[in-house]
Amino acid sequence: YSLIKASTPGMTLLTSGDITSTTSTFAINSTYVNDTYDHYQLWLRGKDAGDGIQMSMRFRNDADSAYVTSNYSWRIGELADNGGGTNTEGADSIRISYQHPGSGANEGFNMVLHFLSPRSNLVPTGCHWKIAHADTGDQFHCNHGGARRNDGTEKHSGFILFFESGGDFANGTNYELYGFKK
Numbered sequence: 001y002s003l004i005k006a007s008t009p010g011m012t013l014l015t016s017g018d019i020t021s022t023t024s025t026f027a028i029n030s031t032y033v034n035d036t037y038d039h040y041q042l043w044l045r046g047k048d049a050g051d052g053i054q055m056s057m058r059f060r061n062d063a064d065s066a067y068v069t070s071n072y073s074w075r076i077g078e079l080a081d082n083g084g085g086t087n088t089e090g091a092d093s094i095r096i097s098y099q100h101p102g103s104g105a106n107e108g109f110n111m112v113l114h115f116l117s118p119r120s121n122l123v124p125t126g127c128h129w130k131i132a133h134a135d136t137g138d139q140f141h142c143n144h145g146g147a148r149r150n151d152g153t154e155k156h157s158g159f160i161l162f163f164e165s166g167g168d169f170a171n172g173t174n175y176e177l178y179g180f181k182k
Contacts, residue, residue: 011041016176022049022168028177030064030157033118037179040115044161046173047108052100052136053167055109056093059118059125059149060158067160069093074147085143094147096129096161102136103170109133118156124148125156 014032026044033040048055058067072091076098078084085098101109113129126148134140149156163169 010181011178012037012181014040014177014179017174019046019169019171019173019175021171024166024168025160025162026169026173026175027060027160028115028158029060032177032179033060033115033156033158035119038117038119038182039180040118041178041180042113042115043111043176043178044113044173045108045110045175047170048101048103048163049168049170050163050166051103054100054164055096055161055167056164057096057127057147057159057161058093059156060160062155062157064157068149068154068156071150072147073150074145076143076145079142079144090150094127094145096143096145097131097133097141098143099133099135099139099141101133102138104134104136104138106138107134107136115159118158121153121155124150124152125154127159 060067069092072094073089074094075087076085078098109131111131116126117123118125128146130144132142
């Protein structure tokens with residue numbers, strides 16, 4: 001019996017809320033991303049306050065003082081009969097969607113993002129996501145993606161999601177962040 005863990009592994013809700021006015025970023029910092037958990041999962045649903053603006057992501061440095069702006073690799077695929085997608089190496093941020101989300105009445109997005117091993121200095125911090133959204137012409141898209149920071153010795157204390165070119169998260173966007181117990 002001495003080898004049985006006292007805690008039960010699983011997901012723990014760390015924070016949740018609603019964005020009540022337009023905001024340019026959605027950020028998670030070391031208040032939530034710390035050595036307590038190995039991996040994290042974000043549920044995010046909402047709209048872009050603009051129209052057709054690219055959603056992107058960056059990791060927060062270990063000191064929790066700045067966002068890393070170099071050396072990301074990412075891949076995005078379109079879940080469709082004809083496929084499609086894009087990728088890059090050595091980028092200054094991570095692109096989240098293949099087609100840009102719209103802001104109309106039937107548009108918006110639902111996303112699940114896995115933030116993996118941010119506190120490890122043995123493997124690169126990675127993330128995987130699925131996002132379902134409608135573009136500016138109300139055409140449905142479903143994307144899956146993966147990315148990493150190309151430095152396996154670096155620890156991270158969070159991340160930021162933002163829209164390129166001055167876009168904003170719209171009022172009514174809401175979220176839940178979970179930590180996975182060791």
